[in-house]
Amino acid sequence: MSLQQDQHYIDQVIxxxxxxxxVLVDRYKHMVYTLAVRMVRNNEEAxxxxxxxxxxxxxxxPSFKGDSKFSTxxxxxxxxxxxxxxxxxxxxxxxxxxxxxxxxxxxxxKTVLDQFEIDTRKETIKSAMQELxxxxxxxxxLHYFEELSLKEISKVMDASPDTLKVKxxxxxxxxxxxxxxxxxxxx
Amino acid sequence: xxxxxxxxxxAFYKKIxxxxxxxxxxxxxxxxxxxxxxxxxxxxxxFSYRPLIPRYVWWVSTVLLSVFFGFVFLKPENSEFTILPAxxxxxxxxxxxxxxxxSFQLPDALVYGFLSLAIFISFQAxxxxxxxxxxxxxx
Numbered sequence: 384m385s386l387q388q389d390q391h392y393i394d395q396v397i398x399x400x401x402x403x404x405x406v407l408v409d410r411y412k413h414m415v416y417t418l419a420v421r422m423v424r425n426n427e428e429a430x431x432x433x434x435x436x437x438x439x440x441x442x443x444x445p446s447f448k449g450d451s452k453f454s455t456x457x458x459x460x461x462x463x464x465x466x467x468x469x470x471x472x473x474x475x476x477x478x479x480x481x482x483x484x485x486x487x488x489x490x491x492x493k494t495v496l497d498q499f500e501i502d503t504r505k506e507t508i509k510s511a512m513q514e515l516x517x518x519x520x521x522x523x524x525l526h527y528f529e530e531l532s533l534k535e536i537s538k539v540m541d542a543s544p545d546t547l548k549v550k551x552x553x554x555x556x557x558x559x560x561x562x563x564x565x566x567x568x569x570x
Numbered sequence: 571x572x573x574x575x576x577x578x579x580x581a582f583y584k585k586i587x588x589x590x591x592x593x594x595x596x597x598x599x600x601x602x603x604x605x606x607x608x609x610x611x612x613x614x615x616x617f618s619y620r621p622l623i624p625r626y627v628w629w630v631s632t633v634l635l636s637v638f639f640g641f642v643f644l645k646p647e648n649s650e651f652t653i654l655p656a657x658x659x660x661x662x663x664x665x666x667x668x669x670x671x672x673s674f675q676l677p678d679a680l681v682y683g684f685l686s687l688a689i690f691i692s693f694q695a696x697x698x699x700x701x702x703x704x705x706x707x708x709x
Contacts, residue, residue, distance in 0.1 A: 401607060408600045416595040430596055437603045438610065443706045456706075463705050501589070508590035527580075527587040555583055 389453040397445055408437050411454060414529060415461045421520035422465035424513060432468050436461040451538060455531070459539045462521065469517070511561040519554035526551060 389410075395403035415436050419429035439460050447456055512520045518540070525531045525539065533544040533551070540547070596602075642662075 401604060401611075404607065405600050405604050408603050412595050412599050413592040416599070417593040420593045426593075429593075430599070433595060434599070434603050434606065438606055441607050446703075446706050460705070504586070505590045508586050509593075512587075512590070523583070523587060527584040528592065530584075555579065558583070 390449070393444060393447065393453065396441070404437075404441055407440075407453075411457050412437075414454075414524075415457060417524060417528075418458060418461045418521060419465050421512065421515075421524060422462070422517045423468055424517075428468070429465075432465050433461065436464045439464060452535070454529075455535055455538055458525065458529075459541075462539050465517075507562065507565050511558055511565055514561050515554060515557055518550060519557060522547060522551050523554050523558065 389407065392403045392406050396407070412433065416429060416433040419432040419436070420426060423429045423432055436457070440457055443460070447453065512523065515523070521540065522536060525536050526533070531539070533547045536547055537544045542550075
């Protein structure tokens with residue numbers, strides 16, 4: 384979504400039109416909620432964090448200067464709120480000790496994935512994402528679903544593009560490993 | 571070759587992640603957010619700061635005091651303006667107070683101590699403000 388498309392509603396909200404804010408919430412709630420789920424790993428808590436994110440966005444909207452895309456700014460707030468929430472609960476990031484999957488096995492993975500019904504595939508991929516470390520799942524979602532560049536993700540996650548490139552590579556391998564294990568169980 | 575493979579991998583993971591879609595928040599998500607904002611706004615209105623002494627009272631007081639002191643100190647000696655009673659205003663002459671201030675000396679250590687504390691607090695205030703604002707800034 385381009386900044387121009389959001390700017391009209393942002394201006395309306397700053398003028399005091401709360402209903403204009405509901406348009407922005409509807410536009411970004413899925414991605415914000417998904418990021419929260421990836422980080423917090425609990426649907427009810429993620430809902431709370433996502434709502435809290437939008438409250439923060441509403442309050443901080445007058446300070447949004449338009450230097451970046453509105454979506455990037457919203458995701459940064461969502462990421463920080465989720466991190467704060469996880470830290471508050473002193474919840475250690477969970478990691479799954481699964482062997483990283485060699486990238487050369489992609490063809491096999493694709494062939495095996497294609498054998499399943501689309502709904503099963505979706506469920507398998509979603510649950511595999513839940514098993515990834517929070518940072519990995521966030522990078523994969525922002526890069527492959529939202530199609531943000533590493534430079535844009537670096538603004539959201541406050542890390543250098545080089546670090547993110549390495550993490551993206553590892554995240555892919557880890558996801559491949561988890562998918563392989565899941566699919567073997569199902570065959 | 572390696573570049574092509576990387577592109578293929580990118581396309582593969584993009585396909586499966588896009589296919590899996592995003593998580594779905596509850597049906598009344600937007601309504602809940604808007605309702606929370608409305609509650610916050612009402613709360614902010616109730617607890618909004620209203621000064622005990624309105625601004626216009628301060629202005630009127632300032633004007634009245636300026637007129638009063640202006641009249642007391644700037645009135646020519648031979649003025650025949652006799653509406654005011656002949657008050658004894660000698661207590662406004664603060665020679666003794668000024669002399670006492672001149673002879674009053676603060677220890678250097680105390681002065682430097684307060685100065686350092688003031689600099690430290692100002693610096694800390696700036697650092698904290700920058701830290702809190704940082705979460706809303708995207709470079």
